[in-house]
Amino acid sequence: xxxxxxxxxxxxxxxxxxxxxxxxxxxxxxxxxxxxxxxxxxxxxxxxxxxxxxxxxxxxxxxxxxxxxxxxxxxxxxxxxxxxxxxxxxxxxxxxxxxxxxxxxxxxxxxxxxxxxxxxxxxxxxxxxxxxxxxxxxxxxxxxxxxxxxxxxxxxxxxxxxxxxxxxxxxxxxxxxxxxxxxxxxxxxxxxxxxxxxxxxxxxxxxxxxxxxxxxxxxxxxxxxxxxxxxxxxxxxxxxxxxxxxxxxxxxxxxxxxxxxxxxxxxxxxxxxxxxxxxxxxxxxxxxxxxxxxxxxxxxxxxxxxxxxxxxxxxxxxxxxxxxxxxxxxxxxxxxxxxxx
Amino acid sequence: xxxxxxxxxxxxxxxxxxxxxxxxxxxxxxxxxxxxxxxxxxxxxxxxxxxxxxxxxxxxxxxxxxxxxxxxxxxxxxxxxxxxxxxxxxxxxxxxxxxxxxxxxxxxxxxxxxxxxxxxxxxxxxxxxxxxxxxxxxxxxxxxxxxxxxxxxxxxxxxxxxxxxxxxxxxxxxxxxxxxxxxxxxxxxxxxxxxxxxxxxxxxxxxxxxxxxxxxxxxxxxxxxxxxxxxxxxxxxxxxxxxxxxxxxxxxxxxxxxxxxxxxxxxxxxxxxxxxxxxxxxxxxxxxxxxxxxxxxxxxxxxxxxxxxxxxxxxxxxxxxxxxxxxxxxxxxxxxxxxxx
DNA sequence: CTGTTAGCGCCTTCAA
DNA sequence: TTGAAGGCGCTAACAG
Numbered sequence: 001x002x003x004x005x006x007x008x009x010x011x012x013x014x015x016x017x018x019x020x021x022x023x024x025x026x027x028x029x030x031x032x033x034x035x036x037x038x039x040x041x042x043x044x045x046x047x048x049x050x051x052x053x054x055x056x057x058x059x060x061x062x063x064x065x066x067x068x069x070x071x072x073x074x075x076x077x078x079x080x081x082x083x084x085x086x087x088x089x090x091x092x093x094x095x096x097x098x099x100x101x102x103x104x105x106x107x108x109x110x111x112x113x114x115x116x117x118x119x120x121x122x123x124x125x126x127x128x129x130x131x132x133x134x135x136x137x138x139x140x141x142x143x144x145x146x147x148x149x150x151x152x153x154x155x156x157x158x159x160x161x162x163x164x165x166x167x168x169x170x171x172x173x174x175x176x177x178x179x180x181x182x183x184x185x186x187x188x189x190x191x192x193x194x195x196x197x198x199x200x201x202x203x204x205x206x207x208x209x210x211x212x213x214x215x216x217x218x219x220x221x222x223x224x225x226x227x228x229x230x231x232x233x234x235x236x237x238x239x240x241x242x243x244x245x246x247x248x249x250x251x252x253x254x255x256x257x258x259x260x261x262x263x264x265x266x267x268x269x270x271x272x273x274x275x276x277x278x279x280x281x282x283x284x285x286x287x288x289x290x291x292x293x294x295x296x297x298x299x300x301x302x303x304x305x306x307x308x309x310x311x312x313x314x315x316x317x318x319x320x321x322x323x324x325x326x327x328x329x330x331x332x333x334x335x336x337x338x339x340x341x
Numbered sequence: 342x343x344x345x346x347x348x349x350x351x352x353x354x355x356x357x358x359x360x361x362x363x364x365x366x367x368x369x370x371x372x373x374x375x376x377x378x379x380x381x382x383x384x385x386x387x388x389x390x391x392x393x394x395x396x397x398x399x400x401x402x403x404x405x406x407x408x409x410x411x412x413x414x415x416x417x418x419x420x421x422x423x424x425x426x427x428x429x430x431x432x433x434x435x436x437x438x439x440x441x442x443x444x445x446x447x448x449x450x451x452x453x454x455x456x457x458x459x460x461x462x463x464x465x466x467x468x469x470x471x472x473x474x475x476x477x478x479x480x481x482x483x484x485x486x487x488x489x490x491x492x493x494x495x496x497x498x499x500x501x502x503x504x505x506x507x508x509x510x511x512x513x514x515x516x517x518x519x520x521x522x523x524x525x526x527x528x529x530x531x532x533x534x535x536x537x538x539x540x541x542x543x544x545x546x547x548x549x550x551x552x553x554x555x556x557x558x559x560x561x562x563x564x565x566x567x568x569x570x571x572x573x574x575x576x577x578x579x580x581x582x583x584x585x586x587x588x589x590x591x592x593x594x595x596x597x598x599x600x601x602x603x604x605x606x607x608x609x610x611x612x613x614x615x616x617x618x619x620x621x622x623x624x625x626x627x628x629x630x631x632x633x634x635x636x637x638x639x640x641x642x643x644x645x646x647x648x649x650x651x652x653x654x655x656x657x658x659x660x661x662x663x664x665x666x667x668x669x670x671x672x673x674x675x676x677x678x679x680x681x682x
Numbered sequence: 683c684t685g686t687t688a689g690c691g692c693c694t695t696c697a698a
Numbered sequence: 699t700t701g702a703a704g705g706c707g708c709t710a711a712c713a714g
Contacts, residue, residue, distance in 0.1 A: 011707090013706095013707055013708085014707065014708060014709095015707080025709090026710080029709055029710090030709090033709085057707090057708085058708075060706080060708090061707025062707075062709080064706085064707075064709090065707075065708040065709040065710080066709065
């Protein structure tokens with residue numbers, strides 16, 4: 001069986017190291033894993049043998065023997081163009097990487113935007129190529145969640161689902177939109193504003209309804225249902241929606257935006273309508289997107305602890321790998337105060 | 342050895358399937374891999390057994406036996422959160438995924454921005470967790486390339502390196518910046534412009550010098566060295582550089598921009614200076630970024646075949662896995678004509 | 683503390 | 699066309 005081709009000269013295995021060090025394979029293995037059943041002298045001997053032979057542990061053999069791949073799959077269902085487009089995911093990924101450091105587990109990003117990619121990803125998971133899955137975008141495609149459950153792997157969801165299905169199956173981490181919205185509303189209330197409008201994202205989005213709930217909890221009838229409008233998440237939506245709003249309700253003195261991009265559009269519309277921010281109208285965004293800091297005026301906004309969310313997701317995954325049951329962790333948002341409110 | 346915990350009831354293995362189907366494990370294995378040494382009847386029997394038992398192939402056992410993980414690592418050294426507003430990588434990744442479909446190999450993205458992440462990624466590669474590596478951003482960190490070479494894995498570089506080190510070791514795929522630049526220059530020349538300026542990216546970037554070379558090859562002395570300026574890749578750089586340029590050289594009638602974002606800045610500067618595009622000054626961008634189509638006027642620009650680059654990278658990786666030697670593939674850019682030139 | 687022995691789950695010669 | 703046997707590289711239970 002001439003497997004080796006093109007001068008790949010049969011890899012050095014632990015057997016070679018053991019022979020070179022004059023110990024058994026078991027001892028070599030123990031030394032390599034820094035077991036305290038092994039003399040320091042022996043460990044050194046094995047290390048020397050490793051250096052001399054150029055041995056590198058083979059992950060496949062190890063995975064088979066231990067029953068662990070020592071990887072955590074990070075499932076991304078958004079098209080990657082958007083992943084790279086939206087710093088949200090980047091920051092969560094950083095958190096995941098940070099949360100995994102020192103554990104010996106490697107985060108492995110698996111893209112699954114198309115159906116075929118999704119099938120491949122799931123097959124790979126079912127085959128136990130990873131030890132756990134962190135699902136970054138669990139909103140879309142609830143059938144995917146069922147399929148994930150079917151793999152029997154530990155799964156961590158990043159984001160709150162409407163009525164928490166799979167509650168006892170998956171771990172979940174999310175930031176509390178309701179409480180975040182309360183922070184925004186409180187800021188506006190403290191400022192003495194009483195003719196508040198909300199320009200929100202799509203109505204069918206769970207984050208949208210949570211945010212609206214938070215607003216109304218704090219503001220009561222200072223926020224008029226007539227002045228609650230829905231639009232797309234982006235600046236264009238915020239612009240047109242706000243333009244219509246100020247036309248219909250010229251006395252509006254505060255705008256709570258469903259996202260920072262919406263808020264940017266709102267700022268533009270207010271400027272066009274001759275309103276000063278924050279003197280005439282205060283604006284509070286949501287997300288603490290990079291554009292919030294450079295907006296003019298700089299945007300007061302509600303920040304999600306995205307990096308921390310990633311860290312917590314990593315920890316939840318590791319805990320489940322270690323045998324712990326599923327858990328739900330809720331993180332707090334906080335208000336970032338800038339000039340717009 | 343009570344490995345199973347929390348009701349994980351010992352996974353179904355090929356042995357179970359074989360027993361259930363009344364064949365040997367060898368036959369079951371052959372049937373599962375659709376070998377033509379197996380009767381259709383037997384295959385069906387095995388398939389039935391699979392369905393009844395719920396068997397899923399274990400990737401670790403298979404990887405150990407075959408010597409393949411059936412994954413291709415995609416190395417990303419840019420911090421993911423700095424990549425926003427750069428869809429380049431997303432499109433290449435899509436190409437890689439497409440190029441891998443049907444091969445049975447799964448692309449696995451490994452982020453390695455920090456040093457520690459890099460070390461982890463390399464360790465994972467050395468341990469043969471993947472069968473090949475596609476390096477998306479080989480410009481930064483040449484030492485990384487040496488380390489990659491050290492793994493002995495097939496490696497594909499996406500992008501041209503200055504004087505092609507590792508030429509006989511790595512495969513490479515890139516688009517020809519020089520020829521792409523010639524296309525842009527030719528467009529300007531065909532338009533009869535003869536007082537051409539170039540607003541390029543950073544001078545130390547290889548793409549920058551290649552593009553400048555292409556421009557001058559075509560335009561000769563119609564492009565004045567005094568009118569070749571360097572700035573950052575973004576719109577702000579393009580704006581200020583172009584503003585200074587038109588002030589010093591009011592007769593400029595064409596601007597070749599080093600990127601679309603630079604071009605956008607140039608458009609703004611020209612507008613501010615009261616120049617009409619394309620009547621007074623034509624502008625040609627580079628990259629065919631999404632913003633090029635929506636610019637005003639829409640931007641004529643040079644497009645890299647990014648998706649195709651990814652596809653080719655995937656093919657190169659698969660070929661090397663199959664034993665082929667390293668190869669270099671150069672793709673052609675093309676001109677996307679819009680209103681700005 | 684170390685060696686022996688027996689797998690982990692799958693594939694692949696070699697015989698039949 | 700199938701089965702038996704051995705091995706991929708590593709770890710873990712059990713003696714010593």
